[in-house]
Amino acid sequence: MSKKPNRTKSVPLTFYVTEADSRRIHQKAEACGVSLTQYLTDCAVGKEIVRIDALSEFTKALKAQGNNLNQLTTLANMGRITAVNVREACALYADIQRSLKALLERTV
Numbered sequence: 001m002s003k004k005p006n007r008t009k010s011v012p013l014t015f016y017v018t019e020a021d022s023r024r025i026h027q028k029a030e031a032c033g034v035s036l037t038q039y040l041t042d043c044a045v046g047k048e049i050v051r052i053d054a055l056s057e058f059t060k061a062l063k064a065q066g067n068n069l070n071q072l073t074t075l076a077n078m079g080r081i082t083a084v085n086v087r088e089a090c091a092l093y094a095d096i097q098r099s100l101k102a103l104l105e106r107t108v
Helices: 019-032 036-044 055-078 087-107
Strands: none
Touching (some): 019 036
16 A cells, blocks of 8 residues: 655745735635635646536536436335336436536636
8 A cells, every 4th residue: 555645734835915916816716616725836836727617507407317316216116116218317418418518628
């Protein structure tokens, strides 16, 4: 088993910026959904920071479809239904996949 590298952040780094720049940096970190330390580290070491706001819509749609699928599975296992037409669900999954792929291609 290989040992994981030490990722503890033990070195403080201090620098000065204007109040306006400080607010802007904090806003950007918040908009990316990461801590200020993570945002500044990613910026400084050249990592690309990508935020995709539409992902929450995809997550909501996929959760709804997952819930529907779980309900159908439960009903089938209980013997209350024996056959289900899943074409509509498959079409919806395909639409979600196409939309997500198009969004990611535009982002990257």
